[in-house]
Amino acid sequence: MSEVINKAVEALNARLDGEGFDGSVKVEIEGEGSLVVDGDGARAGDDDADCTLKADAETFQGMLEGEVNPTSAFMTGKLSVDGDMGAAMKLGALLS
Numbered sequence: 001m002s003e004v005i006n007k008a009v010e011a012l013n014a015r016l017d018g019e020g021f022d023g024s025v026k027v028e029i030e031g032e033g034s035l036v037v038d039g040d041g042a043r044a045g046d047d048d049a050d051c052t053l054k055a056d057a058e059t060f061q062g063m064l065e066g067e068v069n070p071t072s073a074f075m076t077g078k079l080s081v082d083g084d085m086g087a088a089m090k091l092g093a094l095l096s
Helices: 003-016 057-064 070-075 085-095
Strands: 025-029 033-038 041-044 051-055 079-083
Touching (some): 003 057, 070 085
């Protein structure tokens, strides 16, 4: 498994602070793999989800670090969203 995915899972679980996520979102990071955030927290995986986000590693890492605004990334084409936009916005709020 990719170090980028491992760090992302760790960071997202820290932000969830033991709470589940309402809905499910899969994040595909180009060249690294994918992770899923759902009621069980964040984990590496390629499960089906309500929404799929796609970004390169630099963009996603920037969102995790608070340097890249998820909405701006979407509007500029650096982040694509397929599926439930409400779930994507919930994850965006978790990243902000």
